[in-house]
Every structure is written in structure tokens, then in C-alpha cells.
Amino acid sequence: MTRLSSKAGVFSLVLIAALTLAGCQSAPETPEASLYQQLGERAGIAQIVEDLLFLIVDDERINQQFKGMDVASFHRNLTDQLCQLSGGPCTYSGREMREVHADMAITDTQFNALAENLILAMEDNDVPTGAQNRLLKRLIPLYPDVRHL
Template sequence: QGASSSSGEQKKTLYERLGGEAAISAVVDDFAQRVLADPRINQKFAKSNAPRLLYFLKQQICAATGGPCKYEGRDMQTAHRNMGITNGEFNALVEDLVATLNKFNVPKPEQDELLGILAPMRSQIVEVQSDATGTPLPADFKPAPPLPEKKIKAGPFPKKNQRKMKARR
């Protein structure tokens, strides 16, 4: 694989190698189920709007892996502020993601590439340097509002004919 660029082959984006929109959507849905069932971290999600979270998570992963999306959510520090997320809880979330990636038979190189994209976000998300898990959500945490129904229905991925449609206007 390492020699592919010198021989002029096109390297597919991680987005394409993961399987594109349908695969990323299915992976995020499975991952979210695991997270919400994981007592090490699910308290943090108690007040949050799930459709909004899934929307932005899919859009962010699509964008970060070279897909056709633009991430329109809040930056990671702002989104996770005042949640008291620990290092141990960040690790637990990564474990849940790896379990999902294994379930979907995502090959190790692609898993490592995705985890490598997410790893630098740790310092923006973790507020408590501790291995503890299952720590409560601070009582004064205020979740972000739900997205408009229309936006959720349209989904986080650009419409396949969006470019054409815009040009005709």
C-alpha cells in the first residue's frame, strides 16, 4: 500500500474505504446504541438530544474522512464543556467505537486511521484527568437544543444532485 502513490495509483479516501454514506451511518447508529447502553459513560448523555448528536457525529466523521460533508456542529471544546468528561470515559467511548468497527469488519488499517483522526480531539473533550468512569453529569449542564425536524429528515449527507440543483437556481 505504501508504494501506491509513487506508482501513480489513486488512493481512495478513508470515507470511501469505510463504505461511504450508508456504512458510516450504520456504524454511527450501532456505536450510539453501545454508548447509550454503556454505564461507564451513558450518564453524560442523559439530557442530550439524540437525533442532533447522531446528525453531527455522522456529518463530522463524513467530513473528517474525506467525504462530501461539511461539519456544521459546534467545535469539540464547546460541545463538551462542563460535562466533566474523564480520560477513562474518553477511553470507554473509544472501546465502544472499536467494538462497532469490529462488528462491521472494518479492517485494522482503516480502524487505526479513524482512531488517529479522533485521538487529537481528546484534549478538547476531556476536562478531568482521571481514569474514573461512570462519573455523573454535572447538574448544571445545559444541552444543545434539538435541530429542526426538517434538517433531521434531510440528514447530514449532501444530496447527490445538490450541485446541479444549485446551479439551476
């Protein structure tokens, strides 16, 4: 097994285990509600991203990676990206993930810390666990571009 497939495999297993465990705790959801609606539409997603920013600032594992960033631009771009990924009417117009993260040398620990903080922000905003898992599933394909595997 190559280093690439080994790391991606470990990440996938950890994420699947987390999603499975989280899924066991989820309350029944309204099946007709879209992921975008379950995230609170654009206003709800914007609040999740704002809460995520506060969690990032307090997280010693990752806050250095975000020093000096344009907070308003980050908030707008991540809100648009999550809105688009969730099936909302938004269009992400920011740079490609590979380009954004090119010189950051993000570790698995940092990547997982950000994912953990996103989950906490969604929990703080009462996003159903199933909806959290659906969003995380849509974010998984971005992993290789963020980590440059």
C-alpha cells in the same frame, strides 16, 4: 513533566499500543480505497454511529453523560464529523468540541470507553483494522478539546 503532558503522554502511549496491536491483526487492504470508502461512505458511517449509540446506552461507564441528549442531532453531527474527518464530502456544522464538552467533566476512563465503543461499532460493520486506526489517528487531535487539558 506537567500533569497535562503526563496525561496526554499516557493517553498517547495507550492509543499507540492499541493501534499497533490492532494493526497486527489487520488483513491486507486495498491501497486505492480511501478511508471514507473503507468506512462505507456516508451510509456506512451513519450505521457505525447508530451502532455506537446502542453501545453507549448499554455502557454503564458513559451512558449517564449522554442522558437527555438529542439523539437525532447527535447522530447527524457525529456522522457529518466522521464523514468529513475521513475525507468524505460532508461538512461538520456542529459546535466546536471544546464548547460541546465544556461542562461535562469527562474523565480519561469515559473518553477511552467511548473510543472502545467506536472501535466495536466499526468492527461490527466490518471496517478493516487499518481503516479503524486511520480514523482514530484523525480523532486524536480532538482529545484536548474534549478533555479540556
